[in-house]
Amino acid sequence: MxxxxxxxxxxxxxxxxxxxxxxxxxxxxxxxxxxxxxxxxxxxxxxxxxxxxxxxxxxxxxxxxxxxxxxxxxxxxxxxxxxxxxxxxxxxxxxxxxxxxxxxxxxxxxxxxxxxxxxxxTSLGCLGMPGLSAYFALLHVGRPKEGETVLISAASGAVGQIAGQIARIKGFDPVAVAGSDAKIDWCRSIGYRTGINHRTAGDLIEAIARACPSGVDVFMDNTAGPIHDAAMLNLNTFGRIVVVGTVALADRFDQPDIGPRFLRRILVARARIEGFLLDDFEAQYAEARSQLTRWYREGLLEAxxxxxxxxxxxxxxxxxxxxxxxxxxxxxxx
Amino acid sequence: MxxxxxxxxxxxxxxxxxxxxxxxxxxxxxxxxxxxxxxxxxxxxxxxxxxxxxxxxxxxxxxxxxxxxxxxxxxxxxxxxxxxxxxxxxxxxxxxxxxxxxxxxxxxxxxxxxxxxxxxxTSLGCLGMPGLSAYFALLHVGRPKEGETVLISAASGAVGQIAGQIARIKGFDPVAVAGSDAKIDWCRSIGYRTGINHRTAGDLIEAIARACPSGVDVFMDNTAGPIHDAAMLNLNTFGRIVVVGTVALADRFDQPDIGPRFLRRILVARARIEGFLLDDFEAQYAEARSQLTRWYREGLLEAxxxxxxxxxxxxxxxxxxxxxxxxxxxxxxx
The missing domain is CATH 3.90.180.10 (Medium-chain alcohol dehydrogenases, catalytic domain)
Known part of the structure; x- marks a missing residue:
């Protein structure tokens, strides 16, 4: 044996x-x-x-x-x-x-x-859990409208890369946040309009403001942490934040996350923050999987x-x- | 003159x-x-x-x-x-x-x-802006279901007192947070099931847990601050927080509000936080005002x-x- x-x-x-x-x-x-x-x-x-x-x-x-x-x-x-x-x-x-x-x-x-x-x-990536997460978090929770700016953190990651491409296919305006220039270049190549390297951008609030001149309508938050904070300060009225992941907190997992809260901003902007877990959409997996597979086979989804x-x-x-x-x-x- | x-x-x-x-x-x-x-x-x-x-x-x-x-x-x-x-x-x-x-x-x-x-x-209170705010924030944004626990801060205030009574009329389970025992007693008398005096309760997280043994389904947040934090830690899966006011921040209005953030909890609970401004509901004022007036004249709303x-x-x-x-x-x- x-x-x-x-x-x-x-x-x-x-x-x-x-x-x-x-x-x-x-x-x-x-x-x-x-x-x-x-x-x-x-x-x-x-x-x-x-x-x-x-x-x-x-x-x-x-x-x-x-x-x-x-x-x-x-x-x-x-x-x-x-x-x-x-x-x-x-x-x-x-x-x-x-x-x-x-x-x-x-x-x-x-x-x-x-x-x-x-x-x-691909059943573990673009046609699996990450792809399905991108699909439902963006389209069913964030619900952008045509032309709206969608900011996506961890934009080249398993979920982000699919979310950005779905946003492009659907006629939204996707903007990437990722951790290297190479990642940002690749994000552009798959359909993100532009992107921000959060490790070198300096003032993230200003960097997002420059990359999103019409503000952020939907923020797909895969990280939490400072990127979340900077996105909140660029959020448009009726902006939506989908909390998909908190990987930026992985190094202090069992400690409280202390920092600025944005309740006044949420009120003034009538923003909506909503948590996302894929399991809640199980009844619609088949439909989403067949849509993702169709896009993949048409060459519209790069993985x-x-x-x-x-x-x-x-x-x-x-x-x-x-x-x-x-x-x-x-x-x-x- | x-x-x-x-x-x-x-x-x-x-x-x-x-x-x-x-x-x-x-x-x-x-x-x-x-x-x-x-x-x-x-x-x-x-x-x-x-x-x-x-x-x-x-x-x-x-x-x-x-x-x-x-x-x-x-x-x-x-x-x-x-x-x-x-x-x-x-x-x-x-x-x-x-x-x-x-x-x-x-x-x-x-x-x-x-x-x-x-x-x-009453046109400045229960039949005016505060009454309308209570009506729309609770029913149109919080959207509790029958029997669900609705926690309301500033519960005897202009908005809270009407929200609690609407919650009672509609068959929800309203729980008050207010700043004195007299206020809590009065909240009970108008239909809140129970209440918490946040100035004397000690550990607010535990006090809310005791008052809401099935957890908090909808939190109508009129204050922000420590009451918000304690409510977040008692929030049920699919809990909703309506940010109606931030009066607890009135003493540090132009400073950032630093404290624990709850992005992991929002994710895990699939919670929804949403900001509320009354103006957005102007098209429905007449309908809400006539419903509030009907309740008032039937003796169901105390002001x-x-x-x-x-x-x-x-x-x-x-x-x-x-x-x-x-x-x-x-x-x-x-």
Whole structure:
């Protein structure tokens, strides 16, 4: 029996997770119980929401316990099936892959992929959770009108890159905020009108004002932190803020986020701030997925991936994504 | 010609306004120009929104200049009319009374009152701007469902007292936050299920948790400040916060409001925060006013007033309202 190197949570991170918060254990490959599949992991996804699971505090995602295997979205090939739904050789996507080369997945949570339709890892990116998040957060919560300025933070990230392109397709005016000039250049190439490198822009409030001369109508907030604050000060009357992620707080996860509040501004602008979780839109996944797939196959959606190689790289990929060092959707190719 | 003591703005207040920010000048009674009415002032209204006008900063309400007469809502009797719309003897309400015993009002902004229908000063309270604010902020923005818990700050104030009673009429579960035990007792008597005296409650987060055992579904925020923060930490999934007023910030009006932000909580709870200004609902005033009047005449709406006597008392009434020392809708009887 070959070894199956498996990442487990060693301790709860304090602030920004580090490599020492995880340990690689050599386990035996798992065996499927009834209703389960044994899957050879091809791709793992690391996503901001996973930070919230690494905390003893109550949170929206089921928490991860110390000593437990790390889990997240993945794509793999079925090698053994204890379910009539799948056969060996099927390529599947599921949200609950272990961070290990061979893992088990509950058959009822798996989705069969058609490798001829799109590269299978797009099911973890533009055609998966990040793409669906971009679609619903922008169109169903932010609800921009034609020509309105849509400011998007983490604009080249998994969610932001799709949101920007949907905004372009729909005739909105997307403006990027990202952490390097290369990211901003790429954002322009996929349809953002312009962008702001928040690491070099100096006064972010002024930089957003220059990039958005008509103000910000919809702000898709993937980060929280100083970008949020600067966006609030450029918000138009009846502006909308969709809180999709708070990755800028990943380094002080269990501490209160202290800073300026904007209640007077919210009142005066009649702004609307609304939190977003993808799960609430499950009933409409199929419709959105088929729209995203259509755009993708028409060449209207470009998907940039940042690929770390090998199961050993999984924590590293997770941490660099939390730090914003990734460029595109962060994946691990196993 | 009799003297007409008139309050003018002497200087922009720093933080909480004080009596020395205003001065009483003896002016001649005004004469009506075409389209204007000369009105004997019966009642003046002092309202939180007026604080924002006493600032050199750009704001939503037209600013007041140094040396200019103070202005606000009022009720009075027409003594001379340069408009075919009104006759001497008519009782009118308008939003732009001067703080003086005899003032002029643009006829097109005046509303004729029927003293037989309700006491005329209710047009400044439960049947006027505060009542309409309560109606639209609660029903059109907060949109509680039957049985949901509605937490209301400044609960015995001009807006809060009407919001609590509408919530009771509509079958919601209203809970008061106010600044004295007497106010809380009165809130209970008009239909609030229970209440919290925020000046004596100690840990406000726990006090709200005890008063709202099923959590807070809708928070009607008339104050901002620490009550807002404690409400956020008791907010249910899909909770809604309507930002109606920020009177708790009146003492640091031109400074940033620094404190905990709740973006992670907003995300996790999929909360919605929305700013409210009454003006946006102008097209529906008539409908709301007739509903409020119906409830009032059926005895379902009680209106408590806090009356300061005499034009000399106007700044004092304004300041005590900003400090939350009033008990009920603050008026000045001239």
């Amino acid at each position: 070959t070894s199956n190197p498996t990442w487990v949570l060693k301790r709860f991170p304090e602030g920004m997770p580090g490599p020492d918060d995880f340990s690689l254990e050599h386990r035996d490959p798992p065996v499927a119980k009834p209703g389960e599949l044994v899957v050879r992991t091809l791709w793992l996804s690391v996503d901001p929401y996973m930070r919230a699971r690494l905390s003893p505090a109550k949170n929206y995602a089921a928490g991860q316990k110390i000593g437990e295997m790390m889990r997240g979205g993945g794509v793999g090939e079925v090698v053994a099936s204890e379910s009539p739904l799948f056969q060996p050789g099927d390529i599947i996507q599921a949200d609950d892959f272990g961070w290990q080369p061979v893992t088990t997945v509950a058959a009822k949570t798996a989705i069969r992929l058609d490798p001829a339709s799109a590269p299978v890892q 940039r991936e940042d690929v770390a190689e090998g199961i050993e790289a999984a924590p590293h990929a997770f941490i660099r994504m939390l730090k914003g060092e990734n460029f595109g959707k962060q994946l691990v190719k196993v | 009799t003297s007409n003591p008139t309050w003018v703005l002497k200087r922009f207040p720093e933080g909480m306004p004080g009596p020395d920010d205003f001065s009483l000048e003896h002016r001649d009674p005004p004469v009506a120009k075409p389209g204007e009415l000369v009105v004997r002032t019966l009642w003046l209204s002092v309202d939180p929104y007026m604080r924002a006008r006493l600032s050199p900063a750009k704001n939503y309400a037209a600013g007041q200049k140094i040396g200019e007469m103070m202005r606000g809502g009022g009720v009075g009797e027409v003594v001379a009319s340069e408009s075919p719309l009104f006759q001497p003897g008519d009782i009118i309400q308008a939003d732009d009374f001067g703080w003086q015993p005899v003032t002029t009002v643009a006829a097109k902004t005046a509303i004729r009152l029927d003293p037989a229908s309700a006491p005329v000063q 408590r007033e806090d009356v300061a006597e005499g034009i000399e008392a106007a700044p004092h009434a304004f300041i005590r309202m900003l400090k939350g020392e009033n008990f009920g809708k603050q008026l000045v009887k001239v």
